[in-house]
Amino acid sequence: MYPHILLAVDGSEHSVRATEEAIKIAALSSQSKIEVVFVAEFSKAKDDVLHAEGAAGIEVARRKKLAPVEEKLEAADVSYYVTILRGEPGPTIVEHANQKQVDLTIIGSRGLNSLQEMVLGSVSHKIAKRVKCPVLIVK
Amino acid sequence: MKMSVREQWFSNIRGDILAGIVVALALIPEAIAFSIIAGVDPMVGLYASFCIAVIIAFVGGRPGMISAATGAMALLMVPLVKEHGLDYLLAATILTGIIQILFGVFKIAKVMKFIPRAVMIGFVNALAILIFMAQVPHFIGISTMTYVFVAMTLAIVYLLPRFFKAIPAPLIAIIVLTIAAIYLNVDLRTVGDLGAIQRSLPSFFLPNVPFNFETLQIIFPYSLALAIVGLLESLLTATIVDDMTGTESEKDKEARGQGIANFITGFFGGMAGCAMIGQSVINVKSGGRGRLSTLVAGLFLMFLIIVLGNLVVQIPMPVLVGIMIMVSIGTFDWSSFTYLRKAPKADAFVMLATVVIVVATHDLSIGVIAGVILSALFFVAKVSKINVKQRSEAGKTVYTVKGPLFFASVDHFIASFDYEMNEQDILIDFGSTQIWDDSAVGAIDKVMLRLMENQNNVEMIGLNPESKKLVDRLASHNDPTPKISTH
Numbered sequence: 001m002y003p004h005i006l007l008a009v010d011g012s013e014h015s016v017r018a019t020e021e022a023i024k025i026a027a028l029s030s031q032s033k034i035e036v037v038f039v040a041e042f043s044k045a046k047d048d049v050l051h052a053e054g055a056a057g058i059e060v061a062r063r064k065k066l067a068p069v070e071e072k073l074e075a076a077d078v079s080y081y082v083t084i085l086r087g088e089p090g091p092t093i094v095e096h097a098n099q100k101q102v103d104l105t106i107i108g109s110r111g112l113n114s115l116q117e118m119v120l121g122s123v124s125h126k127i128a129k130r131v132k133c134p135v136l137i138v139k
Numbered sequence: 140m141k142m143s144v145r146e147q148w149f150s151n152i153r154g155d156i157l158a159g160i161v162v163a164l165a166l167i168p169e170a171i172a173f174s175i176i177a178g179v180d181p182m183v184g185l186y187a188s189f190c191i192a193v194i195i196a197f198v199g200g201r202p203g204m205i206s207a208a209t210g211a212m213a214l215l216m217v218p219l220v221k222e223h224g225l226d227y228l229l230a231a232t233i234l235t236g237i238i239q240i241l242f243g244v245f246k247i248a249k250v251m252k253f254i255p256r257a258v259m260i261g262f263v264n265a266l267a268i269l270i271f272m273a274q275v276p277h278f279i280g281i282s283t284m285t286y287v288f289v290a291m292t293l294a295i296v297y298l299l300p301r302f303f304k305a306i307p308a309p310l311i312a313i314i315v316l317t318i319a320a321i322y323l324n325v326d327l328r329t330v331g332d333l334g335a336i337q338r339s340l341p342s343f344f345l346p347n348v349p350f351n352f353e354t355l356q357i358i359f360p361y362s363l364a365l366a367i368v369g370l371l372e373s374l375l376t377a378t379i380v381d382d383m384t385g386t387e388s389e390k391d392k393e394a395r396g397q398g399i400a401n402f403i404t405g406f407f408g409g410m411a412g413c414a415m416i417g418q419s420v421i422n423v424k425s426g427g428r429g430r431l432s433t434l435v436a437g438l439f440l441m442f443l444i445i446v447l448g449n450l451v452v453q454i455p456m457p458v459l460v461g462i463m464i465m466v467s468i469g470t471f472d473w474s475s476f477t478y479l480r481k482a483p484k485a486d487a488f489v490m491l492a493t494v495v496i497v498v499a500t501h502d503l504s505i506g507v508i509a510g511v512i513l514s515a516l517f518f519v520a521k522v523s524k525i526n527v528k529q530r531s532e533a534g535k536t537v538y539t540v541k542g543p544l545f546f547a548s549v550d551h552f553i554a555s556f557d558y559e560m561n562e563q564d565i566l567i568d569f570g571s572t573q574i575w576d577d578s579a580v581g582a583i584d585k586v587m588l589r590l591m592e593n594q595n596n597v598e599m600i601g602l603n604p605e606s607k608k609l610v611d612r613l614a615s616h617n618d619p620t621p622k623i624s625t626h
Contacts, residue, residue: 038232040382040383042383042420042424043425044384045379045382045420046263046416046472047381047472047474048382049254049375049382050259050260050263050375050472051256051474051478052256053256054252055378055381058382086382086384086385086530088424090507099494110483121527137368
């Protein structure tokens with residue numbers, strides 16, 4: 001059905017919920033492959049570097065964030081791989097999804113109120129607007 | 140992974156030129172404000188930023204990183220400028236360059252990797268606090284309008300980027316508020332009250348200092364501190380840029396490059412500088428990746444100085460204060476509060492101690508060195524915990540030793556045994572320990588001798604091969620006449 005499913009995650013609870021939905025869809029067809037995309041945010045680079053021991057430590061810290069998502073995917077036995085990108089989450093995911101011509105994008109919504117959305121900006125909203133494929137936003 | 144020189148320069152021309160322009164615009168307010176912190180004419184910081192950016196574009200080890208006059212360096216210079224004046228600062232800048240080149244040549248930069256993160260977090264926090272403290276005399280208790288302009292600057296720099304990102308908000312704040320202050324005739328202190336701007340290209344000259352040992356004595360402590368702090372911030376920034384771009388960089392080349400840049404800058408009337416975290420992040424965010432971005436930033440900065448020279452002297456101080464408050468907020472590591480709660484107590488203590496020492500001494504290098512020494516002591520204390528458990532098993536007394544045995548833990552090890560025992564079977568299990576050095580072997584020797592003096596039958600098990608080798612080589616307790624040297 002959807003051979004290439006992009007699952008955008010940030011390691012939060014919302015992305016774990018999105019993972020559950022991604023598994024349901026991927027389970028429908030043996031051809032489906034999930035690409036777990038994590039964006040290392042530019043604005044967090046200083047924090048990440050300061051709080052990690054060396055370059056290898058940063059990678060480990062990021063993979064740790066993805067652990068709950070990977071556990072779910074492994075338990076469900078669906079085929080997946082992890083891509084770590086760098087940049088601003090919204091535009092980076094959009095660019096990657098369009099360039100790789102993915103068949104479906106799945107993302108968790110943080111459930112911000114309108115004030116938070118104005119200040120923080122809704123990543124899922126930006127993606128839904130600009131990705132050229134069906135998008136599943138998981139609430 | 141390593142890019143060719145051509146790629147480092149020309150693989151991202153459009154992105155680099157645009158980002159370089161953005162960085163130049165963002166550099167102006169900071170270069171002026173850092174000059175004021177250091178107590179020198181704004182031109183000293185602007186010349187430095189131009190020279191360092193242009194030179195580092197060619198000789199740096201991290202393409203896409205921005206180096207210029209910085210707060211960390213400016214803060215270190217304050218006493219030197221106050222007591223001895225600008226010429227000594229320029230001489231110190233040249234010497235800083237020489238020290239950094241040596242650091243790079245002898246690969247000392249690599250050693251800086253071992254600076255614990257608690258110290259690095261303390262470093263950035265202390266830097267943020269010092270930058271903020273340096274602003275206080277410029278806005279507390281001067282006038283109501285001063286507060287109003289600081290507040291307006293902060294409003295612009297924090298709110299405007301939500302809607303408009305093409306031009307750095309600090310520069311917009313400067314232009315809009317300077318014009319507002321002039322037209323509304325608001326009585327505010329300006330940059331011009333603190334120094335003059337010359338609209339000319341920097342020129343080569345020798346600092347006017349006596350070339351003797353006394354001068355060296357004055358500038359060397361400053362140069363050493365500047366060299367250390369400059370490299371520390373530059374290597375931290377390089378790691379951040381590495382991470383943001385997913386590429387690697389040459390740290391020793393960067394150290395050498397920082398040295399070359401400072402060395403030359405001193406001859407052109409600029410103050411010592413280093414890499415800037417904030418500006419480098421702006422550069423990468425704006426699409427800068429290659430050496431070209433750093434070069435464009437430096438050249439465009441010079442162009443702006445010549446064009447905007449007249450405006451610079453009229454910038455109201457409260458606007459620069461507002462921008463420096465933003466810089467200090469951006470520099471501070473806000474996840475430190477979580478860190479204090481979650482990190483091991485010793486690490487949290489080192490972080491706080493680094494901050495307190497810097498704030499008390501106003502010297503970042505002293506704080507970093509003290510922090511490193513403290514962490515080393517805590518590390519030794521942590522690994523010197525040795526645990527010896529005693530139990531009885533089938534008529535035998537069994538001692539289990541846990542933890543590394545070395546010079547720092549031998550005293551505790553020796554004190555853990557019961558030397559009152561007589562004619563017993565004793566088993567010492569070394570299975571969970573590691574014998575590190577000769578003092579550990581000496582300690583084992585001592586324990587064995589004292590236990591055997593009381594006709595105990597002592598047996599050792601569980602020594603791993605390396606440890607056994609050490610014990611066999613050095614231990615004398617099996618020797619029937621241990622007190623007499625047979626060598």
